[in-house]
Amino acid sequence: MANWKDAVRRVLYPAYESRVVKGLPEGRIPQHVGVMLDGNRRWARAVGADTASGYRAGADNIQPFLGWCEEVGVKVVTLWLLSTDNLNRPAEQLTGLLTAIEGAVESLAATGRWRVHPVGALDLLPAATAEKLKAADEATRDVDGLLVNIAVGYGGRREIADAVRSLLLEQNERGATLEQLAETIDVEHIAEHLYTKGQPDPDLVIRTSGEQRLSGFLLWQSANSEFYFCEALWPDFRRVDFLRAIRAYAERERRFGT
Secondary structure, eight states, X not given: OHHHHHHHHHHHHHHHHHHHHXXXXXXXXXXXXXXXXXXXXXXXXXXXXXXXHHHHHHHHTHHHHHHHHHHXXXXXXXXXXXXXXXXXXXXXHHHHHHHHHHHHHHHHHHHTSSEEEEESOGGGSXXXXXXXXXXXXXXXXXXXXXXXXXXXXXXXXXXXXXXXXXXXXXXXXXXOOHHHHHHHOOHHHHHTTSTTTTSOOOSEEEXXXXXXXXXXXXXXXXXXXXXXXXXXXXXXXXXXXXXXXXXHHHHSOOOTTO
């Protein structure tokens, strides 16, 4: 029965997906999509595999996802792969996750297709992982393609704290007093020191695995984002799931600040 259902899906889904793509309204495609790649460990448990296999399966789904984003015209993607809280996981889990992340980042950079840009507190990561992220950033710096932010060692509160710290240090170097800074500081000053400085804020944030919370992802940048929560675990997230998210976004009436 399962094989029969899979065969039907293989026949029907391409036609359905093509219809969804053609029906997407011009000018309503998100330019920046943030994704919380959730559910890798649950996927592993569901298929009777170890945790490391779940991380690898999740990593394998990244390149297809970026291709789908290119297809519809997305310009920036932010992938949350590891939070600051995740760094407190048991060593056996963290090692497998970091290995999968390192492999995924190296593979993305090797394609020469995308600009890979790490965002997060790299100083909290093992030195080898941080070096590989920096190497991917440097190797793809001049690539004229989709900008892919790799959020590793990332926490929204940490990012805002780092931005404020960076701003204070910058103003101190310029000789500004605390009173002068207090009189002039505004939201734009802080935004200029975020990990994603110079980039558009995310229009759409997707979280897989059925969880319906932000967990600190892009806290500052997502103030006016639309959110889409998908039941699929990340390794099972398909092109049709992505297109449904884009269609849902396109159908919404965005109300900035209200």
